[in-house]
Amino acid sequence: MKNMIDPWGSVLVKDYEKVIDQFGLDNFNPKLFPEPNSLMRRQVVFAARDQGQIGHAILKKKPFYALSGIVPSAEKIHFGTKMVVENLEYFQEQGAKTYILVADLEAAAARGISLEEARKRAMDFHIPAYIALGLDLKKTFFYFQSDNKEVMNKAYEFAKKITYNEFKAIYGSADPGKIMSTMVQVADILYPQFHERMPGVIPVGIDQDPHIRLTRDIVQRMKSEKFFLPSAIYHKFTPSLDGSLKMSKSKPESCIELPEDPEKVIKKLKKAKTGGRETVEEQKKKGGEPEKCIIFELEKQHLLHDDKELDQIYKDCKCGKLMCGEHKEKTCQRMVEFLAEFERKLAKAKKNVNKLKFIKFRN
Amino acid sequence: MKNMIDPWGSVLVKDYEKVIDQFGLDNFNPKLFPEPNSLMRRQVVFAARDQGQIGHAILKKKPFYALSGIVPSAEKIHFGTKMVVENLEYFQEQGAKTYILVADLEAAAARGISLEEARKRAMDFHIPAYIALGLDLKKTFFYFQSDNKEVMNKAYEFAKKITYNEFKAIYGSADPGKIMSTMVQVADILYPQFHERMPGVIPVGIDQDPHIRLTRDIVQRMKSEKFFLPSAIYHKFTPSLDGSLKMSKSKPESCIELPEDPEKVIKKLKKAKTGGRETVEEQKKKGGEPEKCIIFELEKQHLLHDDKELDQIYKDCKCGKLMCGEHKEKTCQRMVEFLAEFERKLAKAKKNVNKLKFIKFRN
Numbered sequence: 241m242k243n244m245i246d247p248w249g250s251v252l253v254k255d256y257e258k259v260i261d262q263f264g265l266d267n268f269n270p271k272l273f274p275e276p277n278s279l280m281r282r283q284v285v286f287a288a289r290d291q292g293q294i295g296h297a298i299l300k301k302k303p304f305y306a307l308s309g310i311v312p313s314a315e316k317i318h319f320g321t322k323m324v325v326e327n328l329e330y331f332q333e334q335g336a337k338t339y340i341l342v343a344d345l346e347a348a349a350a351r352g353i354s355l356e357e358a359r360k361r362a363m364d365f366h367i368p369a370y371i372a373l374g375l376d377l378k379k380t381f382f383y384f385q386s387d388n389k390e391v392m393n394k395a396y397e398f399a400k401k402i403t404y405n406e407f408k409a410i411y412g413s414a415d416p417g418k419i420m421s422t423m424v425q426v427a428d429i430l431y432p433q434f435h436e437r438m439p440g441v442i443p444v445g446i447d448q449d450p451h452i453r454l455t456r457d458i459v460q461r462m463k464s465e466k467f468f469l470p471s472a473i474y475h476k477f478t479p480s481l482d483g484s485l486k487m488s489k490s491k492p493e494s495c496i497e498l499p500e501d502p503e504k505v506i507k508k509l510k511k512a513k514t515g516g517r518e519t520v521e522e523q524k525k526k527g528g529e530p531e532k533c534i535i536f537e538l539e540k541q542h543l544l545h546d547d548k549e550l551d552q553i554y555k556d557c558k559c560g561k562l563m564c565g566e567h568k569e570k571t572c573q574r575m576v577e578f579l580a581e582f583e584r585k586l587a588k589a590k591k592n593v594n595k596l597k598f599i600k601f602r603n
Numbered sequence: 604m605k606n607m608i609d610p611w612g613s614v615l616v617k618d619y620e621k622v623i624d625q626f627g628l629d630n631f632n633p634k635l636f637p638e639p640n641s642l643m644r645r646q647v648v649f650a651a652r653d654q655g656q657i658g659h660a661i662l663k664k665k666p667f668y669a670l671s672g673i674v675p676s677a678e679k680i681h682f683g684t685k686m687v688v689e690n691l692e693y694f695q696e697q698g699a700k701t702y703i704l705v706a707d708l709e710a711a712a713a714r715g716i717s718l719e720e721a722r723k724r725a726m727d728f729h730i731p732a733y734i735a736l737g738l739d740l741k742k743t744f745f746y747f748q749s750d751n752k753e754v755m756n757k758a759y760e761f762a763k764k765i766t767y768n769e770f771k772a773i774y775g776s777a778d779p780g781k782i783m784s785t786m787v788q789v790a791d792i793l794y795p796q797f798h799e800r801m802p803g804v805i806p807v808g809i810d811q812d813p814h815i816r817l818t819r820d821i822v823q824r825m826k827s828e829k830f831f832l833p834s835a836i837y838h839k840f841t842p843s844l845d846g847s848l849k850m851s852k853s854k855p856e857s858c859i860e861l862p863e864d865p866e867k868v869i870k871k872l873k874k875a876k877t878g879g880r881e882t883v884e885e886q887k888k889k890g891g892e893p894e895k896c897i898i899f900e901l902e903k904q905h906l907l908h909d910d911k912e913l914d915q916i917y918k919d920c921k922c923g924k925l926m927c928g929e930h931k932e933k934t935c936q937r938m939v940e941f942l943a944e945f946e947r948k949l950a951k952a953k954k955n956v957n958k959l960k961f962i963k964f965r966n
Contacts, residue, residue, distance in 0.1 A: 400780035
């Protein structure tokens, strides 16, 4: 598994620094970006590819794009998805042409639902959820994969540019279904450049780097087409409440989804692993270990956007002033507020789906 | 290479009977088909899959389809292509809904030409050539792969139905480009059934069987969709003029293309391998061996549609009455006539491309 991360499975990435080395990434540099968001400031966004060209485009007010995809199969979205949307929102505010592709083909093929059902789920829930999380629907272009002939046609062309061995070296396996969906993703990533060459940034979890790498490899083999190499920024995983690296649906008691019943979430948070000591006495004496605390990580990644407040919590924990029980109470409160706001915004967004801007394709 | 034929390369198939066994084909049975054409009567069409359902549909006047593809990359078409068109023509006359897909995506991706150029070549030459060879343009539906979103979307779905190992077992390799083009071909083969379930027949050279087999495997895994398993009929290769099994562009001196300068063709035919003996005396005594004669095979496959006349030639050769020189003269004459007629029909067909019926796709 050296040099390889499986974007479909959940693979533990124990040391993010090691990943940067192994994958040939750059450390993310928030100084390149005006008014970086809290994920960027806190190194939750920890790595990047070609971040300079995006920072430059923002600074010089040149055209660039930000893009992400939605697979509209599940009934809920993973709590970690919130980070993708926050980063999209950031670039959108900085002037990015923003694209959301709805991977209805992938949802249909992987989950055995019809394309119609996949579209319905996207319209009824997934897109509204993204809007509830901060995406500006007025500034976003949407398309369904199954509508986008150009993407499919280009995927066909791109596939000829790589060999089985190269694919396998990146992904570890090469089943036809995986190849097909990957090649379409490569084309999706470049789609905004089909009609206007410009830099673009894909905000992703680190497990998605293989797609970015493959896309960049292919662009370099399509020299005559002069695509810009896509940039990417990578955020860390949201950890599982039990302390393991990645929150996963396979452990529902350690995973938060959106939407989810606040009472259930509180119950889960109460059991979450913290950086507390064996006894209260010990903790008062030695202080806690916020670096190991899932509750602190949730606040850092998701619930607390004020850096000073977060810093105060860190210090109070470190010096043994803030005990885990008290801290969890506050975090639960913030979580309940967030969930209530999400539900409220979701309800509103559902009413606005008729205002979505879908790309019009010529036949 | 057991149980495997590479539809992209030229692999010698030494014993057609063996192929029938190995691939699990049926012997072609011309009695199942009303007024079989000369290829069928002479066992140039030698094998089939599910031929019964097509014979039945013809007999009962039930809907069925015949389909073939054009890859519009080369400047000329292979002489052997004539057989595909003749078989299409046969089914068309028997009432088949006839489809020609233009594999512009394949042409563009494999040859590095633009989609526009691929389309231009199809309209300027390949489609007119098919019409010149006998396809009834008024009864044929055409589409360009790059226009057909439904085919691309279905290819995506089909790809999830097979594994890398299954693909490799059929094709011997599994490069992403090959997988992508194969999955699209599978969807092309089934396309006429997307909106109307009916049997269909694909007339192909035996080297194309992997696509048929894979399509049938996939249909069997899509039970809920109730596609008819596609039927196929298989014709033998047109042999190389030097006597090897398959006429190939890689040996231009042993290959005939359409169109080609008659004088050049005659020069090539003069050098073609025959079933003649070492000396005229010996041949007069023992008779020739038409089974081994490329000239005879060309007449059987392509130039002489009258069975009685062909039979007479066979007998005259066998009994030592017809010498190779004399036979070649006549064959050359027939070839020149055929080439002239082809050119004449091609010129006419080029003027009629505006009458082609392209399938209209909704967006």
